[in-house]
Amino acid sequence: MAKTVMVKADNQFVMTVLPASAKVDFPVLRETLQAKELRLAKEAEFESLFPDSEVGAMPPFGNLYGLPMYADESLAGDRAILFNAGTHRDAIRMSYPDFARLAEPQICSFAARPGARSS
Numbered sequence: 001m002a003k004t005v006m007v008k009a010d011n012q013f014v015m016t017v018l019p020a021s022a023k024v025d026f027p028v029l030r031e032t033l034q035a036k037e038l039r040l041a042k043e044a045e046f047e048s049l050f051p052d053s054e055v056g057a058m059p060p061f062g063n064l065y066g067l068p069m070y071a072d073e074s075l076a077g078d079r080a081i082l083f084n085a086g087t088h089r090d091a092i093r094m095s096y097p098d099f100a101r102l103a104e105p106q107i108c109s110f111a112a113r114p115g116a117r118s119s
Contacts, residue, residue: 071105
């Protein structure tokens, strides 16, 4: 299962996708994005960006919403990924290569694994 996490990097919304069991390693992602400031975006701040989705259930396709998108490299090792389809009840299972081709994410490493120290 993959999750979409919205962050604000220097006042710009950025979509990230990572394994649902992982957390965003904010210092690593901030360095990757070369941002001065990086924080978790609040749902109230970004809900209007996804009028076709329930709050917090947007699919990981930043390109459809004009948002930069970053996918954690650990997802590339999966044959398929499962993610929210715009609701908290529906999901899409898709091969990772198809997802990467359609979503065109920037691939980098920013997920802190369970039990690992993260900020």
